[in-house]
Amino acid sequence: MLFKSTRRIRRIIESKMKNPDSVLLGRIRDELWTSHNIPLTYSLSTMGNDRPLISSDVRMLAIKNNVRQLMQSDLSGLRCLDLGCLEGGISFEMAREGMDVIGVEGQDSNYRKCKAIEEYFGLPNLHFLHADVKELSKQSLGTFDVILCCGILYHLDNPFSFIEKLHEMCTDFGMMFLDTHFAPDRTSLKACKFRESLSDIETFEYDARVYNGRWFHEFDDKGSPEKAGIWAAVSNYRSFWPTHESLIKTLYHNGFKHILEVFGTFEIEEEYALKAEYSRSYFLVMKESQLL
Ligand SMILES: C[S@@+](CC[C@H](N)C(=O)[O-])C[C@H]1O[C@@H](n2cnc3c(N)ncnc32)[C@H](O)[C@@H]1O
Numbered sequence: 001m002l003f004k005s006t007r008r009i010r011r012i013i014e015s016k017m018k019n020p021d022s023v024l025l026g027r028i029r030d031e032l033w034t035s036h037n038i039p040l041t042y043s044l045s046t047m048g049n050d051r052p053l054i055s056s057d058v059r060m061l062a063i064k065n066n067v068r069q070l071m072q073s074d075l076s077g078l079r080c081l082d083l084g085c086l087e088g089g090i091s092f093e094m095a096r097e098g099m100d101v102i103g104v105e106g107q108d109s110n111y112r113k114c115k116a117i118e119e120y121f122g123l124p125n126l127h128f129l130h131a132d133v134k135e136l137s138k139q140s141l142g143t144f145d146v147i148l149c150c151g152i153l154y155h156l157d158n159p160f161s162f163i164e165k166l167h168e169m170c171t172d173f174g175m176m177f178l179d180t181h182f183a184p185d186r187t188s189l190k191a192c193k194f195r196e197s198l199s200d201i202e203t204f205e206y207d208a209r210v211y212n213g214r215w216f217h218e219f220d221d222k223g224s225p226e227k228a229g230i231w232a233a234v235s236n237y238r239s240f241w242p243t244h245e246s247l248i249k250t251l252y253h254n255g256f257k258h259i260l261e262v263f264g265t266f267e268i269e270e271e272y273a274l275k276a277e278y279s280r281s282y283f284l285v286m287k288e289s290q291l292l
Pocket residue numbers: 035083084085086087090104105106107110131132133134150151152155230231232233234235
């Protein structure tokens with residue numbers, strides 16, 4: 001059963017889909033959409049038939065089902081932060097669940113698409129911010145019940161300080177969904193499709209602790225981020241990927257002591273093959289206070 005406020009949001013979306021603003025619709029359709037298939041009318045969406053609508057995308061379903069289960073409540077009214085939100089599809093979908101969502105995106109061309117979605121639907125609970133995620137703070141944005149850190153941690157040159165900041169920005173009984181690559185160990189490197197762009201295993205010292213990982217080459221240090229592509233880092237030419245162990249440890253050291261790794265999003269043999277090829281996993285993490 002949907003809460004009254006969520007039903008209201010759904011009604012706004014349906015009415016925009018039935019009676020679209022043709023100018024805004026044209027603007028959206030003129031953009032190049034690369035990943036998030038957002039419904040626009042009952043017959044049009046940002047990516048057409050190229051891929052499932054964002055509402056039935058497997059990762060989106062994993063996010064929503066797991067978040068719902070862990071929050072043990074209807075999501076309406078909860079605050080959600082979507083980091084490196086690309087084309088705004090995940091933010092839109094969480095807003096459709098009634099959450100108050102802020103999506104943060106650093107690249108101009110992606111932000112423009114997010115903003116067009118914000119304007120097109122005019123939802124009171126969906127807003128986008130053009131910013132470098134490294135500059136965010138609890139002081140400026142407050143705290144969030146749900147933080148979505150999908151496809152962004154591995155684009156940062158200091159993932160350790162970023163996790164520390166996200167812990168500050170998470171409410172005591174909130175949670176974070178983390179979808180990230182991690183550095184393959186020596187035996188897994190051969191199977192990883194990113195091996196050519198990864199350094200040898202190196203150490204990274206943060207907060208008097210030593211972590212292991214590999215540097216990932218984003219773009220030449222004298223080049224511009226735009227050249228790296230619209231899914232890439234915006235303010236650092238290389239990113240540090242912690243190993244699986246270092247990732248778990250830094251989450252723990254920063255206070256996300258309740259850590260679950262998600263399995264079962266795909267058929268299990270396929271899931272293991274994907275994990276080996278992409279060296280990537282989904283995690284749900286919560287604060288120590290959840291353990292009391
Ligand atoms: C791989 S995409 C992931 C997009 C989306 N979160 C998803 O999982 O579908 C990475 C996104 O993060 C953005 N990004 C990378 N570094 C960023 C930074 N420092 N600040 C803000 N956005 C950033 C990129 O522009 C891109 O949209």
